[in-house]
Amino acid sequence: MSAGNFSRRDFLKLAALTSAGAAFAPLPDKILDLEAGNLGRVATRQISVYAKPDDKSEIRYQRYRDDLINLYYPVVSEYGPSWNPLWYRVWGGYIHSAHLQKVDYRLNTNITTFSEKRVLGQICVPYTQSLMRLPKNQWKPTYRLYYHSLHWIMGLEDGPDGLPWYRLQDELLEVDYLIPAEHIEPLSLSAFTPLSTDVPPEKKRIQISLSRQELIAYEYENPVLKTKISSGVFDRKKGPESTMTPSGQYNIVSKMPSKHMGDGNLTSNIEAYELLGVPWVSFFIPDIGIAFHGTYWHENFGVPMSHGCINMRTEEAHWLFNWSTPVYQPGNEETIGYGTKVIVS
Numbered sequence: 001m002s003a004g005n006f007s008r009r010d011f012l013k014l015a016a017l018t019s020a021g022a023a024f025a026p027l028p029d030k031i032l033d034l035e036a037g038n039l040g041r042v043a044t045r046q047i048s049v050y051a052k053p054d055d056k057s058e059i060r061y062q063r064y065r066d067d068l069i070n071l072y073y074p075v076v077s078e079y080g081p082s083w084n085p086l087w088y089r090v091w092g093g094y095i096h097s098a099h100l101q102k103v104d105y106r107l108n109t110n111i112t113t114f115s116e117k118r119v120l121g122q123i124c125v126p127y128t129q130s131l132m133r134l135p136k137n138q139w140k141p142t143y144r145l146y147y148h149s150l151h152w153i154m155g156l157e158d159g160p161d162g163l164p165w166y167r168l169q170d171e172l173l174e175v176d177y178l179i180p181a182e183h184i185e186p187l188s189l190s191a192f193t194p195l196s197t198d199v200p201p202e203k204k205r206i207q208i209s210l211s212r213q214e215l216i217a218y219e220y221e222n223p224v225l226k227t228k229i230s231s232g233v234f235d236r237k238k239g240p241e242s243t244m245t246p247s248g249q250y251n252i253v254s255k256m257p258s259k260h261m262g263d264g265n266l267t268s269n270i271e272a273y274e275l276l277g278v279p280w281v282s283f284f285i286p287d288i289g290i291a292f293h294g295t296y297w298h299e300n301f302g303v304p305m306s307h308g309c310i311n312m313r314t315e316e317a318h319w320l321f322n323w324s325t326p327v328y329q330p331g332n333e334e335t336i337g338y339g340t341k342v343i344v345s
Helices: 314-323
Strands: 039-042 046-050 059-064 068-070 073-076 086-090 093-096 100-103 119-123 127-134 138-146 150-158 164-169 176-180 184-186 204-209 214-219 222-228 248-251 254-262 274-285 290-294 310-312 341-344
Touching: 059 093, 068 086, 138 176, 138 274, 150 184, 150 254, 222 314, 248 274, 254 290, 274 314, 290 314, 310 314
Parallel strands: 204 341, 290 310
Antiparallel strands: 039 068, 039 100, 046 059, 046 093, 073 086, 086 093, 119 150, 119 184, 127 138, 127 176, 150 164, 150 274, 164 176, 204 214, 214 222, 248 341, 254 274, 274 290
């Protein structure tokens, strides 16, 4: 694939903004503070736009994976579903929030080289297409990387368009690929600041209720975080032991700020089960890969959705990562230690 085939338009196509009247009351500001931009990315194969915020109403049209949608305002629907009644008013109707990722388009303008071996960076556009450099200045598409996923930046090079691109390395396959440098924002050391360091580690614990799909973090007996999560879903084909989150008492023993989860294939197929740069991963059953982590592929918290892990909102997984022990050592791919107690029931 030649360098001349790529431009910024290939990486981001924004939908046209159209005005619309309000048919249902928006969500109060005290419950949801919308980010600037009000842009959503379809994070599943296909999603329906309904005439009302009700999945039994008329389907107006379909949107597809990685379509970008202008979200006019949020709606808490009387039609539910009960665990997640949040919908959005969009052009021509309403769309449920379960498989939308709220995204922004914020280019990184501070492009620089690094003296360190590697630096962790966060994707700051809805998505970007990575490319592998081949002999004779040829380029091969590889993974598509998504907003707020985290990736190891290994260096700065000229890309196929002659502009600065960062070279990233996948921690699972140990392969390198490049993306435009303006599409990823290096994190500062403040992103890894430990929280509540005055509380003895043994006085912190995390309680997971599978029946309520709820996480509560405690300092002593005081809850400091209470939120909805998505645990492992029952898979009839694979059996409950392979996909459901096991009950029991555990400890966080490994932390990785960026993790490639999935089948481990090198592919440009956006429908493949490859989750690159899963952010803020805290393993508590490492032998079967069960962890807390941020989630960029759904917003359906309150109902089981995962292959066994505890899916969390990315900002809450980040908080938990910095609050719990072992304390992560910045720059390391992984920090190992006997940390915060986790009780799953």
